[in-house]
Amino acid sequence: MIDESKRDLINQIQKKFPKLSKGQKLIAQYIIENYDKAAFMTASKLANKVGVSESTVVRFANALGFEGYPQLQKGLEEIIKTKLTTVQRVEMASEYSNEGAILKKVLKSDMDNIRTTLEKIDYDVFQQVIDKICSAEKIYIVGLRSSTALADYFGFYLNLILDNVKIVSYGISNIFEQMLRISERDLVIGIGFPRYSIQTVDALTYAKEQGATIVGITDSLLSPLASIADYPLTAKSNMASFVDSLVAPLSLINALIVAVGMREKDEITEYFNKLEGIWEKYNVYERKNQS
Structure with missing residues (x-):
């Protein structure tokens, strides 16, 4: 996790600027003016x-x-995620020479995201989140903007296992009217990735004020969702151009669904037989062809 002093690298660079060498000042100036390019x-x-x-x-x-430089680059990536406009993201794609290059770049990026997520996941928090899901009186899942698909997917499968899930x-x-009856016995799972939805952050803040337990599924411990969450789970989502990579977050959600399902194995076996x-x-x- 990047420490507090490095939360805003642009300000950090500006403060150090007078003491930098001539060559270092050239680097600093370029990063300040072109942080969206320098990060990559x-x-x-x-x-x-x-x-x-x-x-x-x-x-x-x-x-x-x-x-070293890799640590600086990672820190800069974390900062610029929330500052890049859609136009700047599209401009990042100009380095792709053809469709074949796009295919390789995107798939490789998604594989790297899953690998990094696996290496950095906090297994204790993962276990605690499963406990909270299984013991909550009611579960609210909040995911807006590009995270809507993740929230719908998560909610669809959890509803096949449990009977107390509500997708906000x-x-x-x-969203506040949908969460009006929330209490300290409930669990709220917030899903958000750059650029973070203000409404998702507001919904989690409201739920926290009502005493509910908060799980945040997001990209970094620096995320505004992570700062609110009692149990933050991170999945890397480095973007490929203007499209957010949600492959690793979806994989993390799959793992949560399977783990909860195994906790409720006997009950869901009977339930699925009925279904x-x-x-x-x-x-x-569609039915299989019968001979």
Whole structure:
């Protein structure tokens, strides 16, 4: 986790600027003016762009208190996630030479996101979230904007296992009206990734004020959802151009669904047997050809 002093790297760089060397000042100036591009450059590429040596880039990172350039780059990525406009994200795609390059870049990025999520997931928190899901009187799932699909998916499968799940979404009633009866016996699962929905943050804040337990599924412990959550779970969601990568978050949600399902295995086996009969009777799914 990036410490508090590095929450805003732009301000950090500006404060250090007078004490930097001539070459380091060139790097600082470029990052301040082009943070959206610099965050995705290697040390070598940044050095060539600015006209300094790669070692100067490394020393610049050290001057800001980082062990090396990769740590500076990660810190910058965390900061710019919420600042990039959709237009800037589209411009990031200009580096893709053709459709084949896009396919490889996006799939590789998604694989890296899942790998990083697996390496950094807090297994104790994961276990505690399962406990809370299984013991809550009522479960509210809040995911708006691009996270709506994740919330709907999570809610759909949890509703097949449990009978106390409510998906909070846009509709005739606003999100606060849908959460009006929330209490300290309830669990609220907030899902949000950059650019974070203000309404999701407000909904979690309201639920916290009512004494409910909060789970945050988000991209970083620096996320506004994580700061509200009693139990934050992070999944990496580095974007590929203007599209948010939700592959790792969906994989994390899948893991939660399966884990809860295994806790309720006996009950859901009977439930699914009944559902299969209903599905077959009313032709919900296509039937296999019978000889």
